[in-house]
């Protein structure tokens with residue numbers, strides 16, 4: 001189970017607060033992050049795990065959705081170093097790293113986040129990472145970030 005908490009933000013709070021979609025389809029995910037847990041959507045009909053959360057199972061089209069807690073241990077599946085961010089509010093924070101993390105205990109499901117540490121560090125596909133919960137308490141949400149396991 002994870003792992004570490006940080007109150008230092010990887011990126012400045014220049015974007016609107018993160019949190020559940022207005023329709024609430026991912027509310028459980030955000031509530032779990034606030035409790036420093038990670039849950040992914042699990043179809044109650046066929047067991048399919050999926051991320052991002054949706055109202056329907058991508059595999060069997062069931063509307064019977066549940067949740068499954070995962071460990072917060074993964075490996076880097078892909079990554080990008082951002083030099084020209086789409087949100088211009090982040091232009092002074094470049095470069096920064098975004099990783100797509102594969103979760104072995106969730107059938108290889110992938111979750112995106114930032115890779116903490118030096119933004120100019122070498123990034124290796126397959127490198128083991130672990131979850132870090134970045135609390136933005138004054139704004140009422142927690143972000144899921146990642147750091148290398150050394």
Ligand SMILES: [Zn+2]
Pocket residue numbers: 043044045046047048057058059060061062
């Ligand atoms: Zn299903």
